[in-house]
Amino acid sequence: MPMELAYWDIRGLAQPIRLLREYTGTEYGQAFSCGEAPDYDKSCWFGIKDKLGMDFPNLPYLVDGDRKVVQSNAIMRYIARNTTCGETEDEQVRVDIIENQAMDFRNGFVMLCYMNYITFVDFIIYELLDQHRMFDSKCLDAFDNLKKFLDRFEVITKFIKNPVNNKMAKWGNK
Secondary structure, eight states: OOOOEEEEEEGGHHHHHHHHHHHHTOOOOOEOOOOOTTTTTHHOOOOOOGSOSSSSOOEEEEEEEEEEEEEEHHHHHHHHHHTTSSSSOOOOOOOHHHHHHHHHHHHOOOOHOOSSOOOOHHHHHHHHHHHHHHHHHTTTTHHHHHHHHHHHTTTTTTTOOOSSSSSSSSSSOO
16 A cells, blocks of 8 residues: 655645655655635645544654654655665764754745745845855846845845955955
């Protein structure tokens, strides 16, 4: 019997799981569709989640026979346990570190996509993008949304232009 992977019909947290399952040749299926604006109805999921017999019902989830696994990284680790978790203890530790670093990076990016108000992270992203643009003035040419993001920050009247790096740096010190 094939495993059942359930998630929204978007890439989101399940896409790495789908990619790993393709790589390992594991069958999977099921996606939920979010309703249209303005309500974005999610009753297809919320109507069944408490009936699945899971300790912590959540999306994505994986059902493999009697075993039910939730949380995207737990699902990844469950599928990868015998194939792609690293061969030595040192490799496995490195894989764990990279897994968590990747999730930190992903979660920071996701915040940019769903919030309609400014957060402190926007200032950090602005600074990173501005430095990249200073280093290569054309690096954002293909990304109008990022250029507009920068433009919105640069209209702040108290915007301060300082050197990027200290005087001993080889770049960005003026």
